[in-house]
Amino acid sequence: MAASLPRLSLPPTAALPAVASSRYRPDLAPVPSRRRRLGLRLHRSPLAPAAAASSPSIPSSSPEPGSGIGDALGGVAIFSAATGEPVLIRDLWDQNEGMAVVALLRHFGCPCCWELALTLKDAKERFDSAGVKLIAVGVGTPDKARILAERLPFPLDYLYADPERKAYDLLGLYFGVGRTFFNPASVKVFSRFDSLKEATKNYTIEATPDDRPSVLQQGGMFVFKGKELLYAWKDEGTGDHAPLDDVLSICCKVPVA
Numbered sequence: 458m459a460a461s462l463p464r465l466s467l468p469p470t471a472a473l474p475a476v477a478s479s480r481y482r483p484d485l486a487p488v489p490s491r492r493r494r495l496g497l498r499l500h501r502s503p504l505a506p507a508a509a510a511s512s513p514s515i516p517s518s519s520p521e522p523g524s525g526i527g528d529a530l531g532g533v534a535i536f537s538a539a540t541g542e543p544v545l546i547r548d549l550w551d552q553n554e555g556m557a558v559v560a561l562l563r564h565f566g567c568p569c570c571w572e573l574a575l576t577l578k579d580a581k582e583r584f585d586s587a588g589v590k591l592i593a594v595g596v597g598t599p600d601k602a603r604i605l606a607e608r609l610p611f612p613l614d615y616l617y618a619d620p621e622r623k624a625y626d627l628l629g630l631y632f633g634v635g636r637t638f639f640n641p642a643s644v645k646v647f648s649r650f651d652s653l654k655e656a657t658k659n660y661t662i663e664a665t666p667d668d669r670p671s672v673l674q675q676g677g678m679f680v681f682k683g684k685e686l687l688y689a690w691k692d693e694g695t696g697d698h699a700p701l702d703d704v705l706s707i708c709c710k711v712p713v714a
Contacts, residue, residue: 520628520686521689526628526686527683530547531684532547533624536599536617536619537599537618538599538602539613539616540599546592546624547684552683552684554682555682556590556680557591557681558589558591558592558678559594559678559679559681560577560676560678561594561624561625561678562593563676564672565595565596565601565605566663566666568653568657569646569695569696570676571605571657571660572653572656573676575611575656576701578609581615584708593615595617596619596666596674597618597665597666601665601666604664609656609659622671628679628691630691630692631674631691632674634673636694637672637675640695640697641694642697643697649696675692675693675697677690677699680704680707
């Protein structure tokens with residue numbers, strides 16, 4: 458049954474359980490894990506309001522194009538939504554000359570991420586014609602990813618789960634209450650009301666990670682040629698997605714072997 462447009466906010470932070478992030482172990486209860494970050498230079502997306510710096514969030518560094526982050530990211534294991542099996546990111550595209558767009562969604566229960574996933578799905582033919590591999594990653598377990606894939610719908614073969622947020626940590630994506638609920642960059646969501654409503658016709662909150670602090674994770678968009686990073690975008694706030702025209706421009710300008 459079609460659902461009305463979900464609210465874009467969660468209960469006050471006091472309602473969030475104070476627990477650590479969890480490892481993906483289907484047979485066990487969540488095990489706390491420590492967040493890891495590389496000491497990379499700070500890189501902010503074009504929207505970098507001064508107010509964002511004062512909002513409560515975990516500080517993060519982000520890779521610059523040509524920083525060599527491709528080698529480190531390639532060793533991160535994520536989970537296929539189609540099979541539930543782990544796969545190394547470096548095995549998802551040709552690490553010599555192949556091109557890939559790696560889109561990191563916030564989490565599978567985020568309405569704005571359903572909108573982004575639909576946008577990526579609609580652009581997939583253009584990525585394919587340019588010889589570019591689309592890789593969409595979300596925070597949560599493979600079963601949560603399949604909920605989004607089935608109800609949106611979205612092709613399972615291009616969807617992956619990162620329950621421990623390892624790729625997000627490595628890429629220095631923002632995490633915290635301020636970025637999620639109070640960042641000025643999030644207001645752009647209101648200009649996309651129609652597309653958001655369309656994307657969430659079959660939305661369900663059941664796709665939200667069981668590890669509730671994961672909803673404080675922000676996403677980003679990255680373009681690689683082989684291991685070389687060509688483009689990096691960090692979402693400043695919820696729904697602050699990379700301009701798709703910019704991403705497509707990068708993909709089309711770079712010759713693909």
